[in-house]
Amino acid sequence: MAASTHTVTNQAPPLVGYDVFAADRALTEAVDRHVAPEVRDEAHGELSELGRTTGSAQAQEWGTQANEFPPRLRTHDRYGNRIDEVEFHPAWHRLLGRAVSAGLVNAWGRPGGHVRRAAGFLVCTQAEAGHGCPLSMTHASVPALRTDPVLAAEWEPRLTSTVYEEGLRPAALKGGVLFGMGMTEKQGGSDVRSNTTRAEPLAQDGAYVLTGHKWFCSAPMSDGFLVLAQAAGGLTCFLVPRVMEDGSRNVFRIQRLKDKLGNRSNASSEVEFEGTWARRVGEEGRGVHTIIGMVAATRLDCVLGSAALMRQAVAQAIHHTAYRSAFGGLLIDKPLMRNVLADLALESEAATTLGLRLAAAYDADTDEERAFLRLAVPAAKYWVTKRCTPVVAEALECLGGNGYVEESGMPRLLRESPLNSIWEGSGNVQALDVLRALQREPRALNAFLQEVGRARGADHRLDTAIKDLLTELADLDGIEARARRLVERMALVLQGSLLVRWAPPEVSDAFCASRLGGDRGSAFGTLPHTLPLAAVVERARAVV
Template identity: 55%
Template sequence: MDTATHEVFNQPTPLVDYNLFETNRPLRDVLRFNAPQLQLAPLEHLGGLLGSAEMQAHARLANTNPPVLHTHDRFGRRIDEVEFHPSYHALMKAAVGAGLHGAPWSGQSASPHAQRAAGFMLFTELEPSILCPISMSYAVTPALRGNAAIFADWGPRLASLWYDPQLRHWRDKPGLTMGMGMTEKQGGSDVRANTTRAVRAGGDAWGERYELTGHKWFFSAPMCDAFLVLAQAPAGLSCFFLPRVLEDGSRNAIRIQRLKDKLGNKANASSEVEFHGASAWLVGEEGRGVPQILEMGTMTRLDCALGTSGLMRQALSLALHHTHQRQAFGKLLAAQPLMKNVLADLALESEAATALAVRLARAFDRPQDPHERLMARVLTPVAKFWICKRGSHLAQEAMECLGGNGYVEEGGEGVMARIYREMPLNSIWEGAGNIMALDLLRATRKGDAVAALAQELTPARGSHAALDRLADALPARIEAMATEVEARRLAQDLALAVQASLLVQTAPPAVSDAFCASRLGGDWGHAFGTLGAGADFDAIIARARPQ
């Protein structure tokens, strides 16, 4: 007798074993626009790897088996080690092997930052949280040039494609990673309030050695080989190089107090630490720690925009994949008029984020170009602010496309819940919204930022009346900005103007027209799925599908 109570049908297949790069037409188009000489074969290979069932399993296991802190061994000796699931190391090996941590500094690509940006976004679609040490290694490497001796020793290994998770002396490792320790419990983003003290303790081949005593409230990726940290030296707040293992093979006096229990970002270890006379070496000039950290922050803020764009793309892909298989009320969800509006609206947001994030990466590829230097300075806070703000809204709406299946933490559908928990992080990390808005105000007051923005928008002039109106109004608004109170609105409008301009140049008219009409022209509501009836929903959705 058959005791089955039901037959499983009308459930979508998992989105697995597909190439993340080859199926991402918006990303391919913005790369063609920003880096036309770029060789795409490495990204095609990476896209195939990251879309595989094997790598998706590693992403799931690394998150369901979070890191564990061991402060002491069984004999009572202090060890301060973090244990990770093997899947974490498999993911790290893949990210390092793709050069996402240091390849731009090796000078082997015509557009190294754009290429690395595309790879970073693709990897974020698979698993974002392990990219914390990858991002920090990318950001700190150029700052290490402030200590030539350390850079000579560590630079080549920081750009190496070998991942070595063992805790041992740097000379015994083929590849290295680095982290950061900036914020303290009393200061947060106000790093000038730091109380950790640095006392001179002699010198060696790396220069003046200091002993650090104090704490860090957020010490990301504590298993890295070394860190750049801020501490108060005799001349003021300064930047220091802090290795885990010292020259004699002993462990530095870095005491991991606990790991943070976070909303998301589960595979990554974020910690609280104390320094008990830890050995560190000065990077840059004593008393110049803030300029050093700002240089690193620019790089990690780029990664926040890239990471959120990648998460947006994956959330959109899951929503599109689900709704093109699931039926309701007699036809596919994706064929329902209201669902078409939602999906098309999400696709516009995702493509606009991708266009702005890769455009920012292009600016880092051309540091000798005055216009690109200004764009890097202005667009970094703009992209970090706006893309990261939009991420959580998009993830919630994409989750709703899957209904209850999107809310569960199980199997393939659990990816959407993981994305939703991850989304707020990039908005908070490396400076929350207000910090970005204030940084934008500083950026607009340096150089000829107004003229640079006008030049940036010129190629799209005449394409849409709403974009022309916004472009006409921005210079006066920037020059008249005498108070901070409207800085967030300025960041928003600059982001929308640049996104619209980029879409005009890189996307089909169906995409750019709908974006301008909705985001700039007012033909839009206050939630996703409120595009005007004149939008070409089918064309927008077809372009976005991960086919």
């Protein structure tokens, strides 16, 4: 009886066996826009190779396995020796190894390196987001280490290597290494100046011993860590190796792994230092200044990570509705569902376009672009990461009950979606950082306004939004309490200006009408019905 009644019909096939990069028009166009013509074919080739791997059934299974079998802490070996090791499922190592070999720990010093890496990071994160943490930390540690040329000469070749070697050994014996980060402590969180970890100098120049704790230590299986501690001269940045040159283990006591909402495949830990050997990075008392380049780079990865989650959620929603029939036709052809999908697609494309524009500013590395990044990165980090959760939740709903089932992969995306709004500074931290830049660095505002001004005259709603933003920037009364609203407007104006310049008219028109023109409800799916929404949806569809 069961065999005769259990016939599966009207179910969407899995979204598998496709090129995640080539199927994303917003992303491929951004790469073409920002990468020089002489390396464009090379960039497309490497990104398509990564895209095909990411879209394969094997990589998707690795992502599932890495989450179903999360990392485990082994504090001691069988003989009682303290080892403080974290064990990962082989699937996690395969995902991480593939990403390292694709160059996602290195954007420094190659043509279009930041744009190419950003696109690759956005692609590979769609298979599984947890392995993005060590990729981000390792990549972002380079600017911090460059404050000390000797340290940079020793560590940068290892950090930028495309060789992945798991296991703890002296760094000099490995073909490539990974870095983690330990900034926050239980009493301070984002207020790192309240850190209590102490650093006492040794006789060896630049060497110290650390005593204290870290409440959140990222990627504790890494070969080295950048940490903040209080030295005689104030808060200072230090490099802590896991294994010493002679093969002995540095004191790095992992007390426990965090039991997190999402990001389950990645290990986040609490760590104690007690006589832990460290090397100073930069000058004493200049820890925040030393680490700021790393923070900016990881904040960009928060934008890219959220853009990746949005893109995968939207791709899944459109794919499902393109095959699922209800009430006499395909869901994708129903006017109300089409409105929802188009609205989600706008948010995804705006996030991708903004993330790649920021990466291009890193590649340009001019005074104007650095000033632009000073405001644009925290504003983008605030807004894009905030939009991720509602986008993923709405996309999940497009699958109905199927989306609420673990096998669909959508619950994993939803659990992951709030992470980037918290990591590297929550929303309030980003908003206050924007205020700080506005008050202390006038060149940053000038660069930001020049960027959005390049689209003036192309859309009257954008022009009005820019004018309103200028009015708000001129009013400093109660500015801190209004900071979130101000930063939201800055991000939306920036996204609108980029889409007006570079996106197809149907996308930019719908974005400006709904995000800047005020013709929008409080939920997704409230776009003006007269817009060409079918074209917006079709543009975002991932064709297998």
